[in-house]
Amino acid sequence: MPQEDRLKVYPLSEIAHLKVHGRTTGQLDPLTLFWTGSSVELNAQGSELWVEVEVNYDQYEPWISILINGVPVSRLMLTAGRYWVCIYRGMTKTAIKNVRIVKDVQAMSADSECLLQIHAVKFDGECTPIEEKPYRIEFIGDSITSGEGAIGAKAETDWIPMWFSAIDNYTAMTAEALDADYRVLSQSGWGVLTSWDNNPHANLPDYYEQVCGLLTGENNKALGAHEKNDFASWQPDVVVVNLGTNDDGAFHSPEWVDTATGKAYKQRLKADGTYDDEDLAAFEEAAVRFLNKIRKYNPDAPIIWAYGMLGIPMMPAIYRAVNAYRMQTGDKQVTIFQLPNTTDGTLGARQHPGKLAHAKAASELAGYIKEVLRSSKP
Missing domain, CATH: 2.60.120.260 (Galactose-binding domain-like)
Structure with a gap:
């Protein structure tokens, strides 16, 4: 040099x-x-x-x-x-x-x-010195929140890191629109109760308390990924949850068998193609438990369940879960926001939202967050 x-x-x-x-x-x-x-x-x-x-x-x-x-x-x-x-x-x-x-x-x-x-x-x-931002946002989600497919041609189908983007992503765009710092906790294929392929261990709520507990291996453990997160050091002004897409996928995927125990797991459909009542109730209960967990560690932040960029099949269940949580706790700072659906014109790689879809979602979500922040002030 x-x-x-x-x-x-x-x-x-x-x-x-x-x-x-x-x-x-x-x-x-x-x-x-x-x-x-x-x-x-x-x-x-x-x-x-x-x-x-x-x-x-x-x-x-x-x-x-x-x-x-x-x-x-x-x-x-x-x-x-x-x-x-x-x-x-x-x-x-x-x-x-x-x-x-x-x-x-x-x-x-x-x-x-x-x-x-x-x-x-x-x-x-x-x-x-770096000027502090006025707001902090925490995003929790799946492949959409990870920015899978946000970059790359529509023809791309390989599951490789090249097609992930944290920049052409509604999280970064929303934060920029609000002049906010932000954090993301996301994992492709994971859900509230189960992953897209019915693995019950692949859910975000189980690892929320840890720095990055979903990582495996002795090296990650030694690096502190499994340590308890210091929530007091960074409290968000808003928590955005974008989960449910993969929970729906589990209903349409084959059973998953735990090789350690031999036990099979499957979110079932009825003969008419609708969700099994018992399995759908299990999703709703998992969503209520997760909201309780988020509130435990973020006592003052409004929580927004934002969902819809790849369809809204789980929306009725999400509404029931949020209403159940609100009734049980009296917590009125939990709301639902329907994100705009991805279209043929805004589709990205791997049949996921592209940059244009993320930009539209960010624009609408940022506007809603502004309203929530205004109404949450004493």
Whole structure:
């Protein structure tokens, strides 16, 4: 690298003004980015900036997006190893650049070796304070919230990290519209009660208390993924739940057999094709339990169940669950919002919402969140 002696290396723990987005353990040497949309942000006053990453994976490599002053300027596949990545160079040294390095890919529960860490930065300037945002939003969801298919051609069908985006995603777009910081907890194929293929262990509520408990393997455990999340350190102003799509899928998928116990699981349909009453009630009860859990750790935040980008077959059950929760608890700060459905014109890769679908959903959801925030103020 030309004139390398003018660049100084700073471990993340030595940077006075550094903002970390997404659930983490609080450890900075190094910083592990677990969830989609997790990122590091800094206001860099210098002409050249590099970051030192450490990457590993068995099947699913991490991708990152680089934003300068709020605009995506680069998107990279990160191969395995520990090395330096150039974020920018040749820029005006005295100008302050807001830099965000964003993890584009979800936490990969199916790849226990998948890892993205940031060790240090190297540059020729200094970091300045970052202005705090007025709001914080937590998003909980499935492949839609992970941004699966938000990037890529409609013809793409491969399930690979390339087709995930944390930027062309309603979560990031909603947060930008509201000038909010945000966090995402999402996993493709997972639901409230069960996954799309009837696996009862693949549900978000079971892992909500942990930093990133859905990750497996001894390495993730050692990194603190299974530690209890410090909810007091980051309290959202709004929690958005976008789940139910995969719970519907379970009714239309074959049974799932637990190889450890031999027990089979299946969300059943009646002869007329409607949901089995008992299994549908189990979904509703799981939704009520999850709302109670969210409220336990976020006592003041309005909760919005936002659903509908890939149809609304579970909407009646979601309404019943929310009404049951409200009746049981007296909690009126839980509401439902129907997201706009994806059309042929807004479809992305892998039969998932594309960027246009995410933009429309974000626009409508942001407007609704504004109303909720106004009405929740004393």
